[in-house]
Amino acid sequence: MVFFGGRKHGGMFTFNKDDGYLEAILRGFKKGILSRADYSNICQCDNLEDMKMHFLSTDYGDFLAGEPSPLHTTTIAEKATQKLVNEFNHIRNQAVEPLSTFMDFISYGYMIDNVVLLITGTLHERDISELVDKCHPLGLFKSMATLSVVHNVADLYNNVLIDTPLAPYVQGCLSEEDLDEMNIEIIRNTLYKAYLEDFYKYCQYLGGQTALIMSDILKFEADRRSINITINSFGATELTKDDREKLYPAVGILYPEGTSKLSKAEDVDQVRGVLEVYSTYRNFLSDQGMNSNSERSLEDAFFEHEVYLNRMAFEDQYGYGVFYAYIKLREQEIRNIVWIAECISQNMKSKMNQYIPIF
Amino acid sequence: MTAQQQKEEIEKLTTQFFDELEYLNELREQYNELLKNGYFYLAKSRYSMGLKSLGQLQYPENIKSTFTITIDSDNSLSIHERQDKKKSPSSSSNNTSSSSSSTTTTTKRRGGNKESKTKADSDDESSDDESENNNNNQENNENNQDGEKKPATPKRGNKELIKKDPIYWFGIMTPSTLKQSQSYFKQSINLSLEMSNKIILLNVIEKQLEELKKNQQTV
Numbered sequence: 146m147v148f149f150g151g152r153k154h155g156g157m158f159t160f161n162k163d164d165g166y167l168e169a170i171l172r173g174f175k176k177g178i179l180s181r182a183d184y185s186n187i188c189q190c191d192n193l194e195d196m197k198m199h200f201l202s203t204d205y206g207d208f209l210a211g212e213p214s215p216l217h218t219t220t221i222a223e224k225a226t227q228k229l230v231n232e233f234n235h236i237r238n239q240a241v242e243p244l245s246t247f248m249d250f251i252s253y254g255y256m257i258d259n260v261v262l263l264i265t266g267t268l269h270e271r272d273i274s275e276l277v278d279k280c281h282p283l284g285l286f287k288s289m290a291t292l293s294v295v296h297n298v299a300d301l302y303n304n305v306l307i308d309t310p311l312a313p314y315v316q317g318c319l320s321e322e323d324l325d326e327m328n329i330e331i332i333r334n335t336l337y338k339a340y341l342e343d344f345y346k347y348c349q350y351l352g353g354q355t356a357l358i359m360s361d362i363l364k365f366e367a368d369r370r371s372i373n374i375t376i377n378s379f380g381a382t383e384l385t386k387d388d389r390e391k392l393y394p395a396v397g398i399l400y401p402e403g404t405s406k407l408s409k410a411e412d413v414d415q416v417r418g419v420l421e422v423y424s425t426y427r428n429f430l431s432d433q434g435m436n437s438n439s440e441r442s443l444e445d446a447f448f449e450h451e452v453y454l455n456r457m458a459f460e461d462q463y464g465y466g467v468f469y470a471y472i473k474l475r476e477q478e479i480r481n482i483v484w485i486a487e488c489i490s491q492n493m494k495s496k497m498n499q500y501i502p503i504f
Numbered sequence: 505m506t507a508q509q510q511k512e513e514i515e516k517l518t519t520q521f522f523d524e525l526e527y528l529n530e531l532r533e534q535y536n537e538l539l540k541n542g543y544f545y546l547a548k549s550r551y552s553m554g555l556k557s558l559g560q561l562q563y564p565e566n567i568k569s570t571f572t573i574t575i576d577s578d579n580s581l582s583i584h585e586r587q588d589k590k591k592s593p594s595s596s597s598n599n600t601s602s603s604s605s606s607t608t609t610t611t612k613r614r615g616g617n618k619e620s621k622t623k624a625d626s627d628d629e630s631s632d633d634e635s636e637n638n639n640n641n642q643e644n645n646e647n648n649q650d651g652e653k654k655p656a657t658p659k660r661g662n663k664e665l666i667k668k669d670p671i672y673w674f675g676i677m678t679p680s681t682l683k684q685s686q687s688y689f690k691q692s693i694n695l696s697l698e699m700s701n702k703i704i705l706l707n708v709i710e711k712q713l714e715e716l717k718k719n720q721q722t723v
Contacts, residue, residue: 222555258557271565275561384677444552496544
């Protein structure tokens, strides 16, 4: 149990004093997550304009008002994300320690995505202002304003990243002389690995219910990354097995034994063999799991389990797990909406029900 | 040629014309199916990778084609993987007179968002032959960037594979759905070529028919 100005985190008697109001607001937000009835309504739409009409009766309201038709799925995704970001900022702005730091940790993940987007863009000689526009709003950081003067990766690090919370993660994984697609991928994964480990450590430091709930979620996140890195790197011969092992996060149920076995895996069957002993993941790579023609792919299994873990967080009290879980559930909801919208606009209605319902 | 022979010839050509037309329609259906699947798996990849990591921001500003289309002496089109090395002068000695027609056929064949604008990059040695810059696989990205040219350009010489395959713009470890999507779009390139060759053939048959009919009238 850690003390913050004489207050214990996660204490039954003190939790509500600081965080009760925000938690109440958050649980109110959670009520707005689309239900199965909402999904079945949306799935019956014939075009995106219809979908817009249906959203009027949900928590999204008129979030697409004023958008010129024809609507594009990207617009829907952007607007829905903006709504989530507004909610996040509303809570973040009123949060006090340690919730504020916890919420900052959530935004670091998006910062990593943005940094990778910026580095990729710089490598491909993209206009920097165009890149900043496309960055995830949750992962924006102040020094982005100085990005217009950045012309190479050294500048990017010295002028921008050094002042961000990511600086400790970045050290040691940026090297200017050989920056190519390969290294970007390594940078992305190394950053994420460092971030996950740090976030996990912070949750353990907070203790209480936060540690309990978050450790499950973060361990799963780490395992998912390890498995994905392994499977997706099978085609990429440039990535040696040693390099691959360095990218696995040092947390998770698989760590250390499973990850060490994963690092030696050479095909999907071997991965399946490694996962066989972990009851949580045993069914993820079932025979049809890798066949993307089947209804349920590995990715879907991961998303489903993530939704399950995050939903469970809401069964709990006196912890910060709900704040993280809410963001992740909403993200899944946005993915669902975009998926349904894509299916509608591509006229692939038969594939539509591959989304993952949340409640 | 007697009138009877001419009639027979016309009939023969007409049958051939419709046979080819039918085949062309079949090809078009296959082509539509390929594109449909390609876009679908692309949507699936974006679902798992996130919208921002699979979009126009990932590909380079100045992209070069990985494939070139050349017009052979018999007016048919063929596709080649672009060589990174400079082309020898002899390879660019194909007849240039047909370049304009190549542009039109390609444009016609691709229709919509797949047509390429044909301008070779200034630093591209092969720009002097009439080859058509052809986009490979997943152009299409979200906004259907018309005429956007893909192919990989990285400057590093040591990693040939990364250099060549545009899928690496989206990361080394891309999900299998993206690879599937790419393969669908790749197949569609060959198919589109086959289709344009059919169209050329149809045009030839049509011209022959017209001539024969003219002759018949004069006779």
